[in-house]
Amino acid sequence: MKIGIVGLPNVGKSTLFNSITKAGAECANYPFCTIEPNVGVVAVPDERIDNLAKMYKPQKVTKAVVEFVDIAGLVKGASKGEGLGNKFLSHIREVDAIVQVVRCFENQNVIHVDGNINPLRDIETINLELIFADLETLEKRLDRANKNLKADKKYQFEIDLIKKIKENLNNGIPVRALEFNEEESEIIKDMYLLTAKPIIYIANISEEQISNAENDEMVKQVKEYAKKEKAEVIPLCVKIEEELSGLEEQDKKEMLEALGLEESGLDKLIKKSYSLLGLISFLTAGEPEVRAWTIKKGTKAPQAAGKIHSDIERGFIKAEVVSYEDLIECGSMLSAKEKGLVRQEGKDYIMKDGDIVLFKFNV
Secondary structure (H helix, E strand, C coil), X not given: CEXXXXXXXXXXXXXXXXXXXXXXXXXXXCCCCCCXXXXXXXXXXXXXXXXXXXXXXXXXXXXXXXXXXXXXXXXXXXXXXXXXXXXXXXXXXXXXXXXXXXXXXXXXXXXXXXXXXXXXXXXXXXXXXXXXXXXXXXXXXXXXXXXXXXXXXXXXXXXXXXXXXXXXXXXXXXXXXXXXXXHHHHHHHCCCCHHHCCEEEEEECCHHHHHHHHHCHHHHHHHHHHHHCCCEEEEECHHHHHHHHCCCHHHHHHHHHHHCCCCCHHHHHHHHHHHHCCEEEEEEECCCEEEEEEEECCCEHHHHHHHHCHHHHHCEEXXXXXXXXXXXXXXXXXXXXXXXXXXXXXXXXECCCCEEEEEEXXX
């Protein structure tokens, strides 16, 4: 799963990415946490894995991961190739979701590219560039559909859909804010539209704003804007996140307590990014390894088994399943079996988040 981080200059985008990269560097199981200078891989915080590791004392622990891409080069006119515009837009096309960092703090020592702080203007600057790029994509697609219509009348459906999307984009409404039926959604997937990608807004606040972040006027503005396009908003002090990401676990815990926070904003962002795309984890547990496996909601047992190895999917017989909660309550797999809480599931079983599974197969 790839999440692209975007934002105007001096909004805290690079500082956030540095925090992510530092956090990622602590994940010993991922030797290439920083794959290249602009990509960071971070483990999804998951106390279930931590608790299973205490139970099984495995040789290896592997959590689910999120890949963050630092997308640089946005200026006004990016959709027309200004600055690093074309490169910027091509990088966004490759990600599954967008995190847009929006500056919501005043600081005379940090100059804003547009001279003053205005989070809504900043959001619209970026979103307009994405809209312009999508309009260009749709124009090309419309030309092609009109040509194909002469040979096949089915293209009329696509033409009507493109016109509907274009009308909304021209009114500043991104594709993610619109409702579509199943057939329309399939066609849109194939268009790779930038404004169709789910988005999280990071309202970057100062340390002084943390205690009252939810009532901060600029944060409220961002939330109101986000509501219109079904987007998430996380108020977060990027400067604090950078400090936290470099601390040992105990020191981090103490600093969070001192700030009156239950978890770091970075942990919150990673979890939200994971759920934003409709992803869940099933777990495998034993002495060799305790591991989280990422699948889409609605995945059936054989396809989940295929995440581990294609042979297991091909030779799938059944899945031995216990819920995480039941296993923890029982204290051991043996006790869970004695109480009848371990189920035998077949090919039509739809996996649930937190299922602990042993797949039976024969090839």
